[in-house]
Amino acid sequence: MPFESLSAQTLGDIYIGLLGLAVLLYAILDGYDLGVGVLLPPREEKFRDDMIASIGPYWDANETWLVLAVGLLLFAFPQAHSQVLQTLYIPATFMLLGLILRGVSFDFRAKVAQVKKRRWDLSFKYGSLLTCLAQGYMLGIYVTGLRTDLWAQCFALLAALGVTAAYVFIGSCWLILKAENQLQEKAFYWARRGLIALAVGIIAVSIANLTLHDTVRALWLSQPWGYFLMAIPIASFTLLILCGIALKRLPEAGGKWEWLPFTIAIMVFVLSFSALGISYYPFVIPGKLTIMAALSDGNSLRFLLVGTAVVVPLILAYTFMVYRIFAGKSEKLSYY
Amino acid sequence: MDALILSRFQFALNMSFHILFPTITIALGWFLFYFKLRSNISKHPVWMRIYRFWVRVYALSFALGVVSGVTMSFQFGTNWPGFMEKAGNVAGPLLGYEVLTAFFLEATFLGIMLFGIRKVPNWLHTTATLIVAIGTTVSAFWILALDSWMQTPQGHEVVDGIVYARNWFEIIFSPSFPYRFTHMLLASGLTASFLIAGLSAYRIYKGDSKMAPKIALKTATYTAAVLIPLQILAGDMHGLNTLEHQPQKIAAMEGLWETSNRVPLLFFAYPNENDRENRYEISIPLAASLILTHSAEGEIKGLNEFEEHPPVAPVFYSFRVMVSVGLLMLFTAWQGAYFLMRYGKLPPWLLKVFMGMSFSGWVATLAGWYVTEIGRQPYIVTGVLRTEDAVTGLPAGNVVLSFTLYALLYAVLLVAYMRTLTLMCRRSIEIEEITTEEREMAKASKMSRANIRSN
Numbered sequence: 001m002p003f004e005s006l007s008a009q010t011l012g013d014i015y016i017g018l019l020g021l022a023v024l025l026y027a028i029l030d031g032y033d034l035g036v037g038v039l040l041p042p043r044e045e046k047f048r049d050d051m052i053a054s055i056g057p058y059w060d061a062n063e064t065w066l067v068l069a070v071g072l073l074l075f076a077f078p079q080a081h082s083q084v085l086q087t088l089y090i091p092a093t094f095m096l097l098g099l100i101l102r103g104v105s106f107d108f109r110a111k112v113a114q115v116k117k118r119r120w121d122l123s124f125k126y127g128s129l130l131t132c133l134a135q136g137y138m139l140g141i142y143v144t145g146l147r148t149d150l151w152a153q154c155f156a157l158l159a160a161l162g163v164t165a166a167y168v169f170i171g172s173c174w175l176i177l178k179a180e181n182q183l184q185e186k187a188f189y190w191a192r193r194g195l196i197a198l199a200v201g202i203i204a205v206s207i208a209n210l211t212l213h214d215t216v217r218a219l220w221l222s223q224p225w226g227y228f229l230m231a232i233p234i235a236s237f238t239l240l241i242l243c244g245i246a247l248k249r250l251p252e253a254g255g256k257w258e259w260l261p262f263t264i265a266i267m268v269f270v271l272s273f274s275a276l277g278i279s280y281y282p283f284v285i286p287g288k289l290t291i292m293a294a295l296s297d298g299n300s301l302r303f304l305l306v307g308t309a310v311v312v313p314l315i316l317a318y319t320f321m322v323y324r325i326f327a328g329k330s331e332k333l334s335y336y
Numbered sequence: 337m338d339a340l341i342l343s344r345f346q347f348a349l350n351m352s353f354h355i356l357f358p359t360i361t362i363a364l365g366w367f368l369f370y371f372k373l374r375s376n377i378s379k380h381p382v383w384m385r386i387y388r389f390w391v392r393v394y395a396l397s398f399a400l401g402v403v404s405g406v407t408m409s410f411q412f413g414t415n416w417p418g419f420m421e422k423a424g425n426v427a428g429p430l431l432g433y434e435v436l437t438a439f440f441l442e443a444t445f446l447g448i449m450l451f452g453i454r455k456v457p458n459w460l461h462t463t464a465t466l467i468v469a470i471g472t473t474v475s476a477f478w479i480l481a482l483d484s485w486m487q488t489p490q491g492h493e494v495v496d497g498i499v500y501a502r503n504w505f506e507i508i509f510s511p512s513f514p515y516r517f518t519h520m521l522l523a524s525g526l527t528a529s530f531l532i533a534g535l536s537a538y539r540i541y542k543g544d545s546k547m548a549p550k551i552a553l554k555t556a557t558y559t560a561a562v563l564i565p566l567q568i569l570a571g572d573m574h575g576l577n578t579l580e581h582q583p584q585k586i587a588a589m590e591g592l593w594e595t596s597n598r599v600p601l602l603f604f605a606y607p608n609e610n611d612r613e614n615r616y617e618i619s620i621p622l623a624a625s626l627i628l629t630h631s632a633e634g635e636i637k638g639l640n641e642f643e644e645h646p647p648v649a650p651v652f653y654s655f656r657v658m659v660s661v662g663l664l665m666l667f668t669a670w671q672g673a674y675f676l677m678r679y680g681k682l683p684p685w686l687l688k689v690f691m692g693m694s695f696s697g698w699v700a701t702l703a704g705w706y707v708t709e710i711g712r713q714p715y716i717v718t719g720v721l722r723t724e725d726a727v728t729g730l731p732a733g734n735v736v737l738s739f740t741l742y743a744l745l746y747a748v749l750l751v752a753y754m755r756t757l758t759l760m761c762r763r764s765i766e767i768e769e770i771t772t773e774e775r776e777m778a779k780a781s782k783m784s785r786a787n788i789r790s791n
């Protein structure tokens with residue numbers, strides 16, 4: 001068996017790293033298309049067509065990262081998986097219902113009679129919203145270490161709004177990149193609103209987060225990690241301010257630098273995610289279950305790692321290829 | 337009702353809904369690749385028309401399959417935590433390989449297949465179609481490898497109730513895998529064939545005189561006519577394999593209580609598990625012994641021989657539904673092939689039969705899955721892990737809520753799916769497909785002249 005020399009500790013780190021990568025890529029990729037879904041304006045059909053066209057070729061592959069993340073959690077850390085999903089059974093069910101609604105509406109809307117199209121558009125919009133809120137709520141409960149008391153619930157509701165704001169923000173930055181004319185103007189407007197909501201959300205969640213776990217607070221106030229960790233929110237806010245300026249100036253820039261807001265959004269996602277990741281290492285459920293305690297059998301982990309080492313670079317390569325193929329402004333919607 | 341029975345209902349519901357769509361897409365992907373190849377070779381626009389119609393059906397079926405598949409992947413953890421905690425060392429990597437080698441491939445290249453026709457060169461679009469077909473098939477490979485291992489486990493070791501993988505080759509290629517995989521691929525081939533034939537027959541019946549539905553009907557009918565005898569053969573071999581490894585399942589399928597020689601084949605019966613006997617039997621003497629042991633004297637073990645066996649009635653009836661639908665498919669496909677070869681078209685009554693059979697593949701596949709999955713009970717992994725030991729400790733109320741929501745949503749989606757397919761047919765009847773330009777193009781191409789003649 002290859003990778004025989006890897007210790008359980010190293011395997012644990014590799015798998016938590018892969019899990020982290022899958023969750024982060026999911027949040028960024030499905031994040032923007034969920035955000036676009038939430039933003040659909042019920043009254044303007046033309047915008048809805050163009051917005052959906054902008055995510056058409058991608059959303060399916062984006063969603064696959066969620067399946068990979070759940071699969072990795074399930075397989076590498078089975079105990080964590082069953083604890084997390086049994087505690088979060090109801091919100092997970094709502095998230096799935098949201099994902100189902102949105103996934104099918106996308107296709108149905110194009111094939112049904114014109115009068116029914118709006119109905120499927122609304123189900124796309126509210127399916128997306130339900131998914132965002134449920135994911136944020138689940139994230140909130142998860143970082144409390146699966147607490148279910150009132151404070152944890154309030155925190156989770158805050159996280160639900162925060163995650164939705166984040167998705168809306170990255171979704172509107174995506175639209176700036178892919179849309180033109182009126183819709184792009186609208187996207188600039190949404191992005192500015194989303195930016196403010198996101199900034200408030202990050203501050204609120206950071207403060208709440210510091211009060212949740214003693215170990216996390218200690219880590220943030222320790223040296224030298226504290227300095228390094230403090231650099232993350234500072235960098236995030238610098239980027240967000242930069243993005244705010246860009247969002248004001250770009251509409252007059254005649255199409256230049258349109259990629260900037262989306263790039264900044266990705267960077268902010270990566271930074272916030274790293275802050276969470278570093279804070280809770282080496283736990284797979286914060287404060288409750290460590291990576292090592294939840295890790296499954298080494299032989300099986302090594303067996304899947306062989307495939308992962310070969311396939312994940314390939315996946316990234318063909319994903320990149322698809323983004324190159326569909327680069328530039330999105331085409332008018334035609335579903336074949 | 338407790339969480340166990342509810343979780344089982346919910347899983348059965350999700351699986352039944354989910355399997356409908358991969359059953360279509362596995363084979364439909366290969367049909368699309370064939371249509372695309374014909375289009376590339378003949379340059380006749382009709383093949384692209386056919387491709388376009390069916391790629392829409394593909395996209396819709398794929399979307400429904402994906403969303404219900406995501407739901408399935410969550411259910412393992414939410415409703416069957418014991419399964420992953422105890423058998424996760426085997427199940428995890430197999431599911432992981434499915435996502436890595438198949439799921440991403442399909443989902444990514446589907447984007448090119450659906451939206452890339454004007455963006456990429458033709459060869460890349462054709463390749464994308466091929467990759468999507470391969471991806472769906474590879475996906476089926478992993479899922480059936482896992483299911484087969486759960487039915488006929490080998491290559492593992494159990495220590496303190498936890499399964500540890502020892503030999504991956506043995507795990508992936510467990511004894512029932514080759515039969516199960518072949519049986520499923522052929523089932524998909526038939527499901528897609530009858531769907532294509534059924535919807536095309538509907539278009540022709542409603543007065544669509546264009547070439548596209550005629551050619552599609554022909555392709556699908558011939559495919560079905562070839563696949564159905566193969567499927568009967570594969571099913572028979574699968575049955576023999578089951579007799580070797582899971583004799584209690586065969587006993588339930590045959591409704592046989594006492595071990596005996598000269599076992600009759602039951603057409604119909606009412607198996608009564610309380611009295612452990614059948615009522616209202618209609619049977620052919622000796623036939624079951626002949627089929628299963630290839631000898632009229634052959635002995636088959638009865639249910640009373642086994643300490644544990646699956647619930648008899650659902651397995652017994654599902655098996656009969658599967659076989660009856662299979663035989664109907666045989667007659668329909670061969671009848672259709674005969675008329676097409678003889679007269680080049682189908683009479684209206686046969687068009688109606690094909691319309692009625694549009695979703696026959698679904699019925700047979702579902703019935704087949706019930707036979708094999710219920711037939712495995714009371715185990716989730718045969719001889720290793722009992723279903724009741726794998727279930728969630730969740731409060732039943734939670735499962736009631738989720739079950740109700742899923743059931744409602746799935747019912748709505750199923751109706752919407754079928755209505756949308758009908759609507760798509762009606763629309764393509766109205767649209768004048770062949771333009772004058774295309775007619776001239778068709779005339780210019782020798783290959784396609786041959787096509788027109790044959791219609």
